Each structure stands twice: as structure tokens, then as C-alpha cells.
Amino acid sequence: APDGPGRPRLVVIGPPGVGKSTVAREVARRLDLALHDSDTIVEERAGRSIGDIFLEDGEAAFRELEQDAVRAALTTTGSVVALGGGAPMTAAVAEALQGHDVLFLDVGIADAAKRIGLNRSRPLLAVNPRATWVATMEERRPTYERLARWQVDTAGRGVDEVVAEVLAVLG
Numbered sequence: 001a002p003d004g005p006g007r008p009r010l011v012v013i014g015p016p017g018v019g020k021s022t023v024a025r026e027v028a029r030r031l032d033l034a035l036h037d038s039d040t041i042v043e044e045r046a047g048r049s050i051g052d053i054f055l056e057d058g059e060a061a062f063r064e065l066e067q068d069a070v071r072a073a074l075t076t077t078g079s080v081v082a083l084g085g086g087a088p089m090t091a092a093v094a095e096a097l098q099g100h101d102v103l104f105l106d107v108g109i110a111d112a113a114k115r116i117g118l119n120r121s122r123p124l125l126a127v128n129p130r131a132t133w134v135a136t137m138e139e140r141r142p143t144y145e146r147l148a149r150w151q152v153d154t155a156g157r158g159v160d161e162v163v164a165e166v167l168a169v170l171g
């Protein structure tokens, strides 16, 4: 286990639209654990939406805030942590994730396409969401796989089924 003040029970990574937030929330509820979400921490600390941060300060500034948010979330003992899709691509974040119980929620474009763009703004997917999602996932997949202790495929499955498998792998 990494040194430091705390250790989450589970850290969920994966691309936008895979249902990280939904699955993390449900796993936390079922296990009666606290839930932390790097996107929410960034927005609360900045007092602005992620869309506004990207627009006003740019992606690099967002990644700095995100890195701090992830570090804070990783100090919470026994929690479930959901990370923004791009967080593991920051080298310092990938390093901070070493030794944690990381779950990669995997999905294909067909399922992701049903979810992306539906709920909240995703500045990186504002233009050509489908093609951008595919290219981004291709670039990120090796990192997701390298960092993950477990990988759960969500393709064609509902939240309950995915959550059941996550609870099973957690043991």
C-alpha cells in the first residue's frame, strides 16, 4: 500500500461515458462507503464548472486542479473514488495511483455513444464526439490497463449487473 494518510477501498478509472460516476456511487451506497469524484472536487474548489475552467483557463490549468483533487481523494480511507477520464494520463496522477486498488471500467463506442453528451458538458468531446472518443480511448487504453488491478467490461450490461461484478471482484 502507498505511504500516506489514507487508502481508498476502490479507485475507478475509464473513459467518459462508461458510467464511472454511476457505478462508483452505487458501489459506495451498497458498501456504505464515502464517495469522492475528482471532477466534483475540482468544481467545488474552483467554484466553476469544468466547462468554464476549460473555456477560461484551458486544459493545462484544469489538469493542475485535477491532479490536486486526485491527491486529496486518494488520502480518504475506505472510500470509493471516481476519476475524470483523463486524470490517469497526467504522469504524476499515474504515479500516485501505483499500489491502489484501481478498477478500469471498459466500454466500446456503441455503448459510450448512448451516454456521452447526454448529461453534462464534456469540453474535450464538444467537436466530433464519436471520433474524438475513439481516438482518445485508443491513446488512453494502455494506461488504463497498466494501472488497473481489475478490469470490468460494461458493454451491453446494465448498472446492476456491472455493480454486481465490481462487488464480486472486490471480494
Ligand code: S3P
Pocket: 014, 015, 016, 017, 020, 021, 039, 050, 083, 084, 085, 086, 087, 121, 122, 123, 124
Ligand atoms: C475528461 C473527462 C471528464 C472531465 C473532463 C476531462 C477527459 O470526466 O474530467 O471533461 O479528459 O476525458 P468524465 O470521464 O467523468 O467525463
